[in-house]
Amino acid sequence: MSHEEFAHADGAYVLGALSIDERRTFEEHLHTCEDCARSVRELAGLPGLLSQVDPAVLETPPGLSPVPETLLPRLLQEVRRSRRRRVRWVAAASAAAVLLAGVGVAAWTQRDDTAGTGPSVAAMPPEQDMEQVGQDVVEASLGLESVAWGTRLQLTCRYTSDADDAAYSPSAPPSYALVVHTRDGRTEQVATWKAVPGRTTTLSAATASERSDITSVDVTTMSGDRVLELTMEVS
Amino acid sequence: MASSEDQLMQALHDEHAAALWSYCVRLTGTDRARAQDVCQETLLRAWQHPEVLSRPPATIRRWLFTVARNIVIDEWRSRRAHRETVTADPPDQLPEHEEADQLLQSWVVAEAVSRLSTDHRRVLYECYFQGRSVADAARRLELPEGTVKSRTHYALRALRLALEEMGVTS
Numbered sequence: 526m527s528h529e530e531f532a533h534a535d536g537a538y539v540l541g542a543l544s545i546d547e548r549r550t551f552e553e554h555l556h557t558c559e560d561c562a563r564s565v566r567e568l569a570g571l572p573g574l575l576s577q578v579d580p581a582v583l584e585t586p587p588g589l590s591p592v593p594e595t596l597l598p599r600l601l602q603e604v605r606r607s608r609r610r611r612v613r614w615v616a617a618a619s620a621a622a623v624l625l626a627g628v629g630v631a632a633w634t635q636r637d638d639t640a641g642t643g644p645s646v647a648a649m650p651p652e653q654d655m656e657q658v659g660q661d662v663v664e665a666s667l668g669l670e671s672v673a674w675g676t677r678l679q680l681t682c683r684y685t686s687d688a689d690d691a692a693y694s695p696s697a698p699p700s701y702a703l704v705v706h707t708r709d710g711r712t713e714q715v716a717t718w719k720a721v722p723g724r725t726t727t728l729s730a731a732t733a734s735e736r737s738d739i740t741s742v743d744v745t746t747m748s749g750d751r752v753l754e755l756t757m758e759v760s
Numbered sequence: 761m762a763s764s765e766d767q768l769m770q771a772l773h774d775e776h777a778a779a780l781w782s783y784c785v786r787l788t789g790t791d792r793a794r795a796q797d798v799c800q801e802t803l804l805r806a807w808q809h810p811e812v813l814s815r816p817p818a819t820i821r822r823w824l825f826t827v828a829r830n831i832v833i834d835e836w837r838s839r840r841a842h843r844e845t846v847t848a849d850p851p852d853q854l855p856e857h858e859e860a861d862q863l864l865q866s867w868v869v870a871e872a873v874s875r876l877s878t879d880h881r882r883v884l885y886e887c888y889f890q891g892r893s894v895a896d897a898a899r900r901l902e903l904p905e906g907t908v909k910s911r912t913h914y915a916l917r918a919l920r921l922a923l924e925e926m927g928v929t930s
Binding site: 575 | 882
């Protein structure tokens, strides 16, 4: 029999609805047809999930429940409330930033490359890979999160310190800085750190600038040469 | 004043509230007041993460479902922790969080099933829940056997997609 005759038998097969003869023929076909075998594997878990469901769900479709009319007004109310709160916080955060300027506020955590998924750190937005703009041993990905006081940045760095790499044999590990550029042309150094070769390190930094005002973020050497950059999508 | 932030929230609501609402109703065991709280909190978090919204619609939807589910799970956990400190109940035989996760998963599957078309639900009902063969189901549904087969195929494909969107992988 040809593949076409079996192409739709996978569903009935995993549900156990084929006759004995049909099942036997289909199973023989599975030995020779990778497409059907893969398809069966993809569907094989579904009967187990279906078994958790009350069959009544299939008999009587739920009456469509309209979205409550109060939802949108409440959401917009929250939006306004959070905007007011943010205006106050940004003012406070800017004042704090003045006090801290030049200190390089950065909090460190470290983890081994080999470590699996440990206890999760504070939830952060997914990180995007930064683009290489110079020849260097650092690779990094960056996540930015809008918070009440501005923007939280989380940087995950990897250092490709290959022992055979003759180009990389510094006497001391290099240091880097994280630099934020904003729409109005300001440049702010938000963190500095030392490379830890062979390690993946995560550091977080903060700025009072709004997420939407940030145009790009660079990783530079301490002498100011850009090695990585991430340009924000214009919204 | 309708700011761009209001507009963003309005757009989020228009695009996703209906699907998210129905999911939240299911997830809260049709407790509509709680469903609305969860729905509201989820959309608010999405609004606070504009970077999420630049992703493809299916990814956004999945993100929303995940956030909603986590909110429900967190509520359960904190209520349980509270009750444990208050009454010092002896632990149940089955760890409660596993039970809760399973209950939640069964609701998510029910939600995915209820999104299937009537035709798809009917073949699954006959061929799986009633345990009928393709031939029997075909007689009952007054359809050719080939149609029953292809409907079970497409019904399960559609179910798998819906479940993936809700963060359940089979």
